Amino acid sequence: MKSSCSGVILAGGLNSRFSGSNKALMEIGGKPILSRICEVFHALFDEVLLVTNDPLTYAGWDIQVVTDLYDFRSSLTGLHAGLFYAARPYIFVTACDVPFLQKEIVQLVLAQIDPKADIIVPQTRAGFEPLCAVYSNACLKATEECLGRRQFKIRDLFERVRVKTIPEALLRQQDPELVSFFNVNAPQDRLKAEELLAGKEVGPAYDGTGGSRTARTYPP
Numbered sequence: 543m544k545s546s547c548s549g550v551i552l553a554g555g556l557n558s559r560f561s562g563s564n565k566a567l568m569e570i571g572g573k574p575i576l577s578r579i580c581e582v583f584h585a586l587f588d589e590v591l592l593v594t595n596d597p598l599t600y601a602g603w604d605i606q607v608v609t610d611l612y613d614f615r616s617s618l619t620g621l622h623a624g625l626f627y628a629a630r631p632y633i634f635v636t637a638c639d640v641p642f643l644q645k646e647i648v649q650l651v652l653a654q655i656d657p658k659a660d661i662i663v664p665q666t667r668a669g670f671e672p673l674c675a676v677y678s679n680a681c682l683k684a685t686e687e688c689l690g691r692r693q694f695k696i697r698d699l700f701e702r703v704r705v706k707t708i709p710e711a712l713l714r715q716q717d718p719e720l721v722s723f724f725n726v727n728a729p730q731d732r733l734k735a736e737e738l739l740a741g742k743e744v745g746p747a748y749d750g751t752g753g754s755r756t757a758r759t760y761p762p
Contacts, residue, residue, distance in 0.1 A: 545588070545630070545635055546630055546631055546632055546655070547587060547630050547631075547632040547633065547652060547655070548587055548588075548589040548590070548591060548624075548628040548629065548630040548632070548633045548634070549586065549587035549589070549590045549591070549620075549629035549633070549634050549636075549736070550553035550591045550593060550620075550624035550628065550633045550634065550635045551566075551576070551579055551580075551583070551590070551591070551592045551593070551605075551635075551636055551637075551638050552567045552593050552617060552624070552635065552636070552637050552638060552673065553576070553592055553593060553594040553596075553600075554593055554595050554610060554615055554619070554620045557600055560715075563597075564599065564641040565726055566638035566731065567599075568639075568658070568726065569607075569640075570629050570641040570698035570726070570732070570735045570736060570739065571736065571739040575638065575639055575640070575641045576592075576603070576638055578584070578634060578641050578642075578643070579638065579640065579643055580603075580604070580605065582643055582644075582645045582648060583717075584604075584643060585647065585699050586634075586645065586652070587634070587646055588628055589606065589608065589626060589630060590605050591605070591606050591608055591610055591624055591627055591633075592605045592608070592638075593609070593620040593623045593624055594605050594607060594608075594609065595609055595610060595615070597609060598690075603641065603648065604624060605710070606627075607676065608623055608627045608670065609623065609686065610622070610626075611623055611626060612652065612689055614694070615697070616694035616695070616699070617637075617672070617673065617694075617696050618685060618693070618694050618695060618696050619689065619694070620686065620688060621625065621635060621677065621681075621685060621696060621699075622685045622686065622689060625679060625681055625682040625685060626682060626701060627679060627680070631679050632655060632677065632678050632679070633675050633676065633677050634648060634651065634652065634675070635672075635674075635675060635676075635677060636674055637671055637673045637725060638730060639647060639725045639726045639727065640673075640674075640722065640723070640724065640725050641724070641726060641735050642699065642721040642724055642738070643646065643674070643722050643734075643761065644658055644716065644717045644721070644722045646717060647664075647715040647716050647717045647722040648674075649716075650708065650712070650716050651664065651674065651675065651676055651708060652676065653671045654676075654706060654708055656678055656706055658704065658706075659678075659704050659706035660677065660678045660681050660684075660703035660704045660705070661675060661676065661677055661678070661681065661699070661700065661703055661704070661705045661706065661707065662674035662675060662676040662706045662707075662708065663676075663705060663706070663707055663737070664707070664708045664710075664713050664723075665707040665709060665710065666710040666713065666720060666723070667710060670697065670699065670700075670707070671723050672696040673696075674722060674723060680703065681699060681703055682702050684699055685699055686703040687702065688702070688749075724738075
């Protein structure tokens with residue numbers, strides 16, 4: 543898959559719930575979230591892109607930094623930039639605030655790449671996971687059409703292209719607790735992430751799974 547897909551990390555958010563602190567550089571278990579993602583991406587992709595509007599922050603990182611081509615910020619503008627700059631026909635996209643992204647989940651999504659589909663996206667009982675998904679370069683034009691209409695949600699793109707979903711049962715075979723979809727979106731999420739690493743009982747690791755369970759211990 544290294545020859546056909548680029549890895550894209552979106553780091554263009556405002557981090558408003560963290561008083562402007564950069565979530566990508568936030569440490570979980572003593573390691574920045576971005577480092578955790580890069581470990582997975584560098585093992586799977588020859589080309590790794592980081593989309594940000596603050597490129598100097600990442601000057602020392604072993605990663606290709608690109609910026610949005612549109613003035614307004616949204617996940618869709620970040621996706622557009624990834625598609626525009628990527629040298630491969632597909633991109634795998636993630637957010638910069640997912641500390642437990644599992645290599646096996648990424649490999650599963652990549653294995654579902656199909657020339658008859660433009661988007662390959664996990665789907666759980668909580669809905670689609672568009673920031674743990676593959677997009678073909680055929681999505682670039684459709685993305686520009688959405689942005690031209692001031693439609694800023696990635697879900698708006700789904701109406702314009704061919705979508706292939708990956709069911710939850712298959713996802714759980716590789717990531718039983720779906721912890722790959724856990725994101726640090728607020729201060730309480732950071733605390734929960736630390737508790738997950740410590741193997742404490744903190745309830746569901748992922749809000750969309752329903753019911754509580756004991757969290758397993760994740761590697762530091």
